[in-house]
Amino acid sequence: MAESLINQSIVIIGGSSGIGLAVAKLVAQQGAKVTIASRSKERLGKAAKDIEADVQIGMIDTLDESSVKEFFASFDQIDHLLCFAGDSMGGGVLNSDIATAQNAMQSKFWGQFYVGRYGGTKIKPTGSLTFTAGSGPRPHQAIATVAANAGVSLLAESLAKEIAPVRVNVVAPYYTDTPMWSGIAADSRQELFERVAKQLPIGFIAKPEDVAPTYLHILQSTYLTGITIPVNGGALLQTIE
Numbered sequence: 001m002a003e004s005l006i007n008q009s010i011v012i013i014g015g016s017s018g019i020g021l022a023v024a025k026l027v028a029q030q031g032a033k034v035t036i037a038s039r040s041k042e043r044l045g046k047a048a049k050d051i052e053a054d055v056q057i058g059m060i061d062t063l064d065e066s067s068v069k070e071f072f073a074s075f076d077q078i079d080h081l082l083c084f085a086g087d088s089m090g091g092g093v094l095n096s097d098i099a100t101a102q103n104a105m106q107s108k109f110w111g112q113f114y115v116g117r118y119g120g121t122k123i124k125p126t127g128s129l130t131f132t133a134g135s136g137p138r139p140h141q142a143i144a145t146v147a148a149n150a151g152v153s154l155l156a157e158s159l160a161k162e163i164a165p166v167r168v169n170v171v172a173p174y175y176t177d178t179p180m181w182s183g184i185a186a187d188s189r190q191e192l193f194e195r196v197a198k199q200l201p202i203g204f205i206a207k208p209e210d211v212a213p214t215y216l217h218i219l220q221s222t223y224l225t226g227i228t229i230p231v232n233g234g235a236l237l238q239t240i241e
């Protein structure tokens, strides 16, 4: 059954930017009561204006267990909880900086672990929890991120049983044009996106709006749990160099 989101309370960790912000806009348009949360009050304020609906904001740092615990202590019951917070890294096992690799695992895996642990128990039995991973594998390219993504899928499978009947799922995006890439110079980023786009069956790099409908599909699909949905323009059908 496709569930209505009207007046449903939806909490979006990492809803101030990129894919999370696109999902926040989409569910607000569907009539949900949306809370977006992240580390920067300034970014949250800008995002809230951009969403053009009555949105609540909250402060949370998913790298810090006590921050996650404190954030969820203020909630009574949530209909749907989604998490987008997570840092990525480049590099393989032999050439990556260890501290950066550990941060990627801490951020992407442990951050979502804390969200599942402290937020999962606040979700109504009819509700859902959706994590964000990434499409892989990409050996030599981002090993800690790829490992964290695999861990997130297993985390969801476990929680789908531990907090059942709450549904727990994962979306795995691929290259998506968001502020996550702002650390790379504009011309290099353009070059990278063009090179990847040429090799994708779909022929272009996703915008956040191309990925967001998959999250909506999960929220509204009352029989979907314990799965990871890749949204990757067909990337795994061929090798991307």
Ligand SMILES: NC(=O)c1ccc[n+]([C@@H]2O[C@H](COP(=O)([O-])OP(=O)(O)OC[C@H]3O[C@@H](n4cnc5c(N)ncnc54)[C@H](OP(=O)(O)O)[C@@H]3O)[C@@H](O)[C@H]2O)c1
Pocket: 013, 014, 015, 016, 017, 018, 019, 020, 037, 038, 039, 040, 041, 043, 044, 060, 061, 062, 063, 084, 085, 086, 087, 088, 107, 111, 132, 133, 134, 135, 172, 173, 174, 175, 176, 177, 178, 179, 180, 181
């Ligand atoms: N873009 C891609 O190509 C791509 C590909 C595959 C997977 N993904 C995954 O998709 C997710 C969203 O990425 P995006 O591209 O939309 O990135 P983005 O535009 O940089 O957005 C990330 C969001 O997460 C928040 N955030 C980051 N670290 C946080 C923390 N420790 N605690 C709380 N909030 C935090 C950010 O806000 P603050 O900075 O204010 O905290 C922001 O709202 C990430 O998990 C990313 O790894 C992205």
